């Protein structure tokens with residue numbers, strides 16, 4: 001008999017990783033299937049698993065996962081908004097932006113990014129080499145990577161990414177950040193709205209982004225622009 005619970009086996013920088021969407025599946029069955037898949041996946045320890053829609057499982061998934069040795073570690077939200085956002089694009093007016101310049105901006109951008117995301121698991125500690133890898137991707141578009149400067153330094157940025165494979169197609173706010181020296185002055189809102197305007201100007205009426213559920217400043221900002229949670233992704237390990 002084939003297993004009706006489709007668990008994807010992948011990997012990230014730290015090793016193997018499982019992924020499953022559990023909408024309307026029985027929590028105990030999901031936990032048992034994950035434990036079984038984990039046990040057949042090297043190196044034999046519990047393999048971390050990202051679960052989509054854990055709140056839509058039939059039964060308490062956290063409890064069921066705890067029964068097979070897993071604990072919930074992190075919630076990531078996929079948010080979406082129809083464009084234009086609440087308030088339109090007015091918040092971007094008066095905040096000058098320019099496109100990212102390849103072979104010129106990498107080092108300065110990495111410094112600001114790493115200050116803004118010093119606390120973040122994946123987005124902090126970036127290198128120029130990681131930026132170069134993204135620049136080589138098909139989707140990279142310097143014109144959708146917006147930079148705001150103050151006194152000649154990068155003070156904020158909004159890097160967008162187009163997803164033709166999304167249904168309906170959408171533009172993503174891929175990375176947005178403000179130098180901590182300039183937090184709380186309205187730049188984060190202006191840069192997010194500038195990114196949304198850029199996505200809209202390329203013909204998209206929907207935007208998405210991913211945010212950690214415990215990133216209160218960012219989540220609050222997105223909420224005020226009309227973003228709503230499309231998917232909860234929960235990491236168990």
Ligand SMILES: CC(C)(COP(=O)(O)OP(=O)(O)OC[C@H]1O[C@@H](n2cnc3c(N)ncnc32)[C@H](O)[C@@H]1OP(=O)(O)O)[C@@H](O)C(=O)NCCC(=O)NCCS
Nearest residue numbers: 116176177178183184185186187188189211217218220221
């Ligand atoms: C999120 C971030 C971009 C906000 O930038 P900012 O310039 O400080 O934000 P703004 O001054 O434009 O504030 C915009 C809104 O964000 C929310 N906000 C900002 N700081 C907040 C805080 N400390 N607590 C709660 N809400 C906050 C508010 O809704 C605020 O609107 P308001 O001023 O009308 O109340 C900034 O904190 C940052 O760079 N964080 C690190 C990188 C990051 O987390 N990026 C998002 C990843 S998805």
